[in-house]
Amino acid sequence: MQFEKPHRQEPVEPQLATMIDVFSILIIFLIAGSNYDTSSIVIPGGLNLPVTQAKDAPVLSAQIAIMNKKVYVGATEEAFSIDQMGNLNLEQIEKIKSILAPVSAKSGASPQPAPEPGQEPAPKPSLINNKDPYLFLTLIADKATPYSDIFAVMKQFRALGYKSLVLLGSPKKAK
Amino acid sequence: MNLGLSQKKRFHVREIPLAPVLDLLTVVVFFLLLSASFDVFRQHIVPPAQIVSQPSSAQTEPDQIPLNPKLLVDASSDKVLRVSLIWGGAAPGAIVKQAKELQGDYLSDGAQNIATEFKNKFPNEKALQIGFTSDTPYQKVLEIYDGVAKEYKDLVFISNAETDTLVQGQQ
Numbered sequence: 366m367q368f369e370k371p372h373r374q375e376p377v378e379p380q381l382a383t384m385i386d387v388f389s390i391l392i393i394f395l396i397a398g399s400n401y402d403t404s405s406i407v408i409p410g411g412l413n414l415p416v417t418q419a420k421d422a423p424v425l426s427a428q429i430a431i432m433n434k435k436v437y438v439g440a441t442e443e444a445f446s447i448d449q450m451g452n453l454n455l456e457q458i459e460k461i462k463s464i465l466a467p468v469s470a471k472s473g474a475s476p477q478p479a480p481e482p483g484q485e486p487a488p489k490p491s492l493i494n495n496k497d498p499y500l501f502l503t504l505i506a507d508k509a510t511p512y513s514d515i516f517a518v519m520k521q522f523r524a525l526g527y528k529s530l531v532l533l534g535s536p537k538k539a540k
Numbered sequence: 541m542n543l544g545l546s547q548k549k550r551f552h553v554r555e556i557p558l559a560p561v562l563d564l565l566t567v568v569v570f571f572l573l574l575s576a577s578f579d580v581f582r583q584h585i586v587p588p589a590q591i592v593s594q595p596s597s598a599q600t601e602p603d604q605i606p607l608n609p610k611l612l613v614d615a616s617s618d619k620v621l622r623v624s625l626i627w628g629g630a631a632p633g634a635i636v637k638q639a640k641e642l643q644g645d646y647l648s649d650g651a652q653n654i655a656t657e658f659k660n661k662f663p664n665e666k667a668l669q670i671g672f673t674s675d676t677p678y679q680k681v682l683e684i685y686d687g688v689a690k691e692y693k694d695l696v697f698i699s700n701a702e703t704d705t706l707v708q709g710q711q
């Protein structure tokens with residue numbers, strides 16, 4: 366009697382080298398295509414950001430949020446009424462500066478006082494070099510916030526030394 | 541007879557262990573996916589107004605008066621939405637567009653068209669002031685800014701009080 370020898374099948378092994386190639390490309394894509402600085406931006410709950418066609422990604426900076434006639438300083442619950450803008454006392458100003466200072470220090474900048482008449486102004490801030498001796502202040506506001514509130518806040522914080530304001534929005538999706 | 545000729549050694553090709561490398565990459569991918577954010581926010585930077593010691597383009601000739609162009613947006617309600625660009629100088633003028641002429645829901649293109657029209661008339665003018673009436677919602681502010689910023693890099697916000705006065709004066 367003749368018995369057929371059973372076929373010995375080769376064990377199937379996954380192609381690990383090609384998988385590593387794919388994973389490496391995935392990692393490069395994730396590193397290149399993502400923003401990590403935005404983790405510092407905290408959007409208060411219930412706030413609807415406006416839509417914008419701006420192309421720039423946010424820079425690391427201190428933030429203020431305008432919502433329901435209140436100005437929230439930093440990512441804290443510390444809030445001031447819009448009506449107080451322009452009429453802040455020294456204690457309130459110091460409080461605002463102490464909240465915003467850690468982030469400002471992290472971004473490598475400090476508030477610059479307004480130039481005296483006849484004095485040369487500081488150079489324009491650069492998006493590429495965020496270590497300029499200039500300060501960005503991110504302004505977050507609900508899309509329904511009236512311009513009068515926005516302007517009051519801009520005026521107040523510029524007076525405090527924050528020169529370049531960052532108007533934040535969600536990217537507009539192409540149709 | 542042994543002549544001392546041993547058999548050729550068979551070299552065993554050692555393979556790099558790929559499985560732990562793959563494990564590591566998987567962990568890194570998950571870490572990046574969870575910690576990163578994609579295209580969440582966009583921004584406009586509003587730098588301080590530029591103070592120049594040199595005379596503006598409109599003042600290069602002594603008889604010329606500065607243009608001081610102002611883009612005024614009256615967007616208190618959609619029904620009366622109106623964008624006007626006014627300027628002074630020797631021959632003051634204005635470009636006024638109503639809601640219907642501003643193309644679509646998003647005001648950016650309409651605002652850009654006005655800025656382009658003005659730029660074609662006065663190519664040497666580098667700065668533009670923009671103002672909005674008090675009730676203009678922030679969304680409209682950014683839409684207008686989106687359009688105008690494509691033509692002018694030096695933009696200065698003017699107060700709502702001044703804009704309100706100027707808009708009322710136009711009516």
